[in-house]
Amino acid sequence: MEMSQTDGRMEGWLYTIRHNRFGLQFSRKRYFLLLDNNLKSFRSVPSDHNEEPDRRASLDCCIRVTDNGRESFHRKILFIFTLYNTSNHLDQLKLGASSPDEAAKWIRSLQDASQKGFPFPDCEFVSHAEKGLVKLDLSKRTRRKVSVDWTNYSSLNVETIAPDVIAPSPWKIFGCQNGLRLFKEAKDWDSRGKHWDDHPAVMAVGVIDGTSEDIFNTLMSLDPLRSEWDFCFYKGCVVEHLDGHTDIINVQLYNDWLPWGMNRRDLLLRRYWRREEDGTYVILCHSVYHKKCPPRRGYVRACVKSGGYVVTPVSKGKQSLVKHMVAIDWRSWNLYMRPSSSRSITIRVVERLAALREMFKAKQGRGFAEFISGEFMQTKPCLSKINTRPLIPEAKRVDLDLVKADEMEKPSSARNSLMDLNDVSDEFFDVPEPSEFDSLIDNSPFSQGHSQIKLPSPAGIVKKLQDLANHKKGYMDLQEVGMDDKSTFFYGATLQKDPNLTMPCSWATADPSTFLIRGENYLKDRQKVKANDTLMQMIGADWISSDKREDDLGGRLGGLVQEYAAKGGQEFFFIVNMQVPGSAMYSLALYYMLKTPLEEHPLLESFVNGDDAYRNSRFKLIPHISKGSWIVKQSVGKKACLVGQALEVRYIRGKNYLELDVDVGSSTVARGVTNLVLGYLTNLVIEMAFLIQANTEKELPELLIGTCRLNYLDVSKSVQER
Numbered sequence: 001m002e003m004s005q006t007d008g009r010m011e012g013w014l015y016t017i018r019h020n021r022f023g024l025q026f027s028r029k030r031y032f033l034l035l036d037n038n039l040k041s042f043r044s045v046p047s048d049h050n051e052e053p054d055r056r057a058s059l060d061c062c063i064r065v066t067d068n069g070r071e072s073f074h075r076k077i078l079f080i081f082t083l084y085n086t087s088n089h090l091d092q093l094k095l096g097a098s099s100p101d102e103a104a105k106w107i108r109s110l111q112d113a114s115q116k117g118f119p120f121p122d123c124e125f126v127s128h129a130e131k132g133l134v135k136l137d138l139s140k141r142t143r144r145k146v147s148v149d150w151t152n153y154s155s156l157n158v159e160t161i162a163p164d165v166i167a168p169s170p171w172k173i174f175g176c177q178n179g180l181r182l183f184k185e186a187k188d189w190d191s192r193g194k195h196w197d198d199h200p201a202v203m204a205v206g207v208i209d210g211t212s213e214d215i216f217n218t219l220m221s222l223d224p225l226r227s228e229w230d231f232c233f234y235k236g237c238v239v240e241h242l243d244g245h246t247d248i249i250n251v252q253l254y255n256d257w258l259p260w261g262m263n264r265r266d267l268l269l270r271r272y273w274r275r276e277e278d279g280t281y282v283i284l285c286h287s288v289y290h291k292k293c294p295p296r297r298g299y300v301r302a303c304v305k306s307g308g309y310v311v312t313p314v315s316k317g318k319q320s321l322v323k324h325m326v327a328i329d330w331r332s333w334n335l336y337m338r339p340s341s342s343r344s345i346t347i348r349v350v351e352r353l354a355a356l357r358e359m360f361k362a363k364q365g366r367g368f369a370e371f372i373s374g375e376f377m378q379t380k381p382c383l384s385k386i387n388t389r390p391l392i393p394e395a396k397r398v399d400l401d402l403v404k405a406d407e408m409e410k411p412s413s414a415r416n417s418l419m420d421l422n423d424v425s426d427e428f429f430d431v432p433e434p435s436e437f438d439s440l441i442d443n444s445p446f447s448q449g450h451s452q453i454k455l456p457s458p459a460g461i462v463k464k465l466q467d468l469a470n471h472k473k474g475y476m477d478l479q480e481v482g483m484d485d486k487s488t489f490f491y492g493a494t495l496q497k498d499p500n501l502t503m504p505c506s507w508a509t510a511d512p513s514t515f516l517i518r519g520e521n522y523l524k525d526r527q528k529v530k531a532n533d534t535l536m537q538m539i540g541a542d543w544i545s546s547d548k549r550e551d552d553l554g555g556r557l558g559g560l561v562q563e564y565a566a567k568g569g570q571e572f573f574f575i576v577n578m579q580v581p582g583s584a585m586y587s588l589a590l591y592y593m594l595k596t597p598l599e600e601h602p603l604l605e606s607f608v609n610g611d612d613a614y615r616n617s618r619f620k621l622i623p624h625i626s627k628g629s630w631i632v633k634q635s636v637g638k639k640a641c642l643v644g645q646a647l648e649v650r651y652i653r654g655k656n657y658l659e660l661d662v663d664v665g666s667s668t669v670a671r672g673v674t675n676l677v678l679g680y681l682t683n684l685v686i687e688m689a690f691l692i693q694a695n696t697e698k699e700l701p702e703l704l705i706g707t708c709r710l711n712y713l714d715v716s717k718s719v720q721e722r
Contacts, residue, residue: 001691010034010109011629015078015096016041016421027073027096030054034106037113041421055421059113067107069244069668070100070220070273071525080244081104083110093421100275101213110275148712164516164528165624171203178354180204182347185327185630199305200343201327201630202327204350210360212313212320216281218356219309220273229359230352231257239268239293246672249285250293255347259341265330266299269307272672281316284308284463284635284676303329306631324353325630387472442629491553492540492560492591494719498711504716507541507590509534512708515622517702518694529691534704535601536574536592543713544587546721549579551650553589554657560591561657572598572608573657576690576703581665582678586718592706607692608658612651616644618693620661626709627685642693646670678715686710 011034015027029040033053037060040053068080078096080104085091097103171183185201208215218229224234236251249271255264269285275284287304295301305327312321326349330342498506516528540560544550554561554575561573572594580586598605607618622640625633643649648666652659665671675682690705 009036010106012102012106013098014106015073017073017078017080017094017096025073027076029079033543034109034113036271039110039113039279039421048123059110065107065110066667067103067244067669068094069246071096071241071244081107091357099213100216100281101279104275104277104279162528163638166514166516166530167624167626167638167705169477170630170633178351180206180351180354182350199327199329200346201306201325202323202343202346202350203323204353206353206357207314207577208322208357208360209318209364210309210320211317211670212279212281214318215311215322215352215360216273216275216283219283219311221450222251229355231355232349232352239290243668243671245274245668246270246675248288248290249294258345262332263300264294264298265302267302267304268293269304270675272676274669274672279313281311281716282308282634283311284631285681286631300331302331305329306629308631308634310634322353322356324350325352325634327629434697459638490558490560491542491556492589493542495541495543497541500708501711504682504712505543505714506711507538508709508711509538510624510626510689510709512704512707514624514626514687515689515704515707517691517704518700520701522694522700523697524703529701531702531704534706535604536594537676537705538590538706538708540591541708542577542587542589542591543718544589544721545584545715545718546587547584548722549585549661549663550587551577551661552652552654552659553587554579554591554659555652555654561654563657564593568658570597571595571656574690575657575659577659577661579661579663580674580678581666581671582674582715584715584718586715587721588710588713590688590706590708604691604705605675608653612644612649615651616649616696617642619643619649620691620693622689622691624687624689625645625684626687628683629680632677632680632684635676681713681715684710684712686713 011032013029014032015029017025017027019025027070031040031045033040033046038056038058040056042051042053046053050682063083063085066082066084068082071078071080073096076098078098079100079102080094080096082095083093095106097106172186173183175182181204182717183203183205185203196259218226222238224235226236227231232253234252234254234323236249239248241247247270248268250266250268252266255262258265268288268290270288271283271285273281273283285304285307287302287590307326309412310326312323313319316322323644326346328346329347420605483671496503496506497508499508501508512531512534515531517531519525519527519529521527542553553559554573556562561575564571564573573587574592576592577587577589580588594601594604598608607615609616619642620640621643622638623636625636625640643660643662646667647670648663650661650663652661664674687709689707691702692705694700694702
């Protein structure tokens with residue numbers, strides 16, 4: 001799909017994604033033009049710059065954008081992103097691009113455009129954020145600037161490439177074969193990498209002549225043409241589509257490459273993907289159990305402990321550095337297969353990367369991305385209906401009046417909506433192609449077992465909503481554990497402190513020098529330096545489970561913060577409450593205390609007393625998995641993140657504290673990482689650092705607010721909120 005991008009201007013074809021009055025999803029192709037902070041929609045490519053659009057709107061600070069990932073629409077794979085109003089989540093515009101790179105460029109351009117549309121003086125800043133955006137505005141009020149920093153999204157920003165954590169690599173090279181370097185994951189005590197586990201993690205690294213996007217599409221495909229390069233692959237299907245970044249897949253393997261007498265193997269994997277800002281694609285997977293896809297006769301189900309790909313663009317995007325990693329238990333009798341034989345099979349698996357390289361070379365840098373939709377159309381015995389989740393649209397969405405371009409100047413707050421860019425009349429305007437229409441009917445939830453479409457009754461709708469509310473996920477991580485009931489507790493002290501770093505399910509402070517921050521001359525040399533100390537002292541932590549979000553822990557009577565307040569002390573508290581979705585809602589709250597007056601620290605004071613837009617553009621988290629599986633380390637990364645521009649954050653300002661309630665489940669990308677981390681949680685040591693980003697010479701150098709080290713957390717040992 002053609003798309004062009006210049007300074008302050010972005011244009012190209014996108015798909016608007018909507019639901020009709022029957023709850024069925026449909027898409028319409030429209031040409032969008034983003035000029036400065038104005039977004040316009042056309043039915044065809046405009047002939048000149050003065051052509052009137054069908055619809056248009058201007059952007060300001062009250063709209064956010066979410067990356068919804070990869071979805072199938074009537075035999076098309078689209079990469080979805082949604083603009084929504086922070087004050088009204090029903091006011092939204094869902095768009096689809098034909099490639100992940102296109103979607104990323106549009107998201108970045110919309111974020112940059114927000115700087116040109118300033119917020120209203122009476123605009124309420126509520127951080128329902130995923131990489132922060134703006135509001136589509138049709139009125140003409142006086143506007144003012146806010147201190148928001150979008151440098152983290154600049155393609156020229158070196159921070160999107162270099163890690164912000166100093167840590168040794170666990171990978172040790174052990175050979176080179178078929179033009180690939182081969183590595184194994186070594187233990188901390190195995191400095192030379194000579195020890196081999198029974199089921200070692202093995203990685204192959206090579207350079208492929210192809211773009212990272214083409215290679216990503218090829219790796220994600222489960223089409224039969226995958227066998228052109230993947231000699232292990234026999235057939236595959238999607239068992240369940242969880243969201244745009246996560247699905248459950250079943251893959252059957254050939255057995256002619258396995259040792260003689262070894263039965264055929266298949267895999268049931270939870271697959272997660274994301275795109276980094278520098279164009280790197282990460283695909284991660286591990287084995288799960290799914291009730292709709294039990295082990296099949298004639299196959300032995302192998303267990304992938306961790307596996308995946310990292311595809312990084314090099315040579316100005318013309319080539320890609322590809323890493324393929326696997327740790328797998330082949331489930332063979334020890335008497336039949338020695339560990340060395342199992343290891344050899346795993347090494348053979350990662351060598352398919354050489355076959356992928358040769359295929360791209362033969363196709364002159366092109367994969368078979370045009371076939372990627374095949375995985376959504378296959379019907380296998382284990383394949384359940386893809387979770388397209390047809391929504392019953394609210395009445396407000398169905399009966400919205402059309403807003404024409406010539407009505408934009410009329411002063412009416414009722415039209416101040418993202419929905420203005422949706423074509424309500426298009427519900428029946430474009431007739432789908434016959435095959436597309438047949439597919440829509442065949443896949444609709446109303447056509448199962450019936451020859452004609454039947455509309456749901458009101459009672460049926462209510463029952464459907466109740467079923468969705470009570471629905472449990474259809475798969476389970478193999479490492480997943482339960483949760484015990486706990487007694488009442490004291491907020492700020494439910495997680496034990498262990499400075500000796502030996503006690504499981506405990507906390508300690510992490511070494512600040514592990515983390516890199518902006519130095520005094522950062523604006524000139526772009527160099528980061530080791531942190532020396534922290535501004536605040538960590539004094540407590542909570543590890544709580546509940547059936548709902550637990551907000552404002554700092555304001556609860558009997559807690560650590562209120563106890564200090566009752567004594568009349570001058571201490572100020574900074575609380576980071578990470579709200580993690582899982583089998584329950586888990587709250588990991590970290591408490592930091594400042595003993596000196598807040599006024600002595602201008603940057604922190606500006607953050608504490610600033611508005612939410614300012615806070616979203618400044619609060620930064622640096623994560624680090626110091627001990628744990630490489631798949632978790634790869635999923636979490638070691639790069640600083642502006643939290644308020646990636647997740648929904650609610651800021652609560654108390655008399656002697658500021659609390660940040662971070663909803664980790666507000667992003668599909670973060671939710672996928674979280675689900676993976678929870679599966680390995682008891683084997684992880686997690687380190688984090690928090691800071692306020694310094695943007696000016698006066699604010700530099702940066703200083704860490706605080707650090708923490710979480711030792712082998714266990715969801716079964718979380719304290720249950722009653």
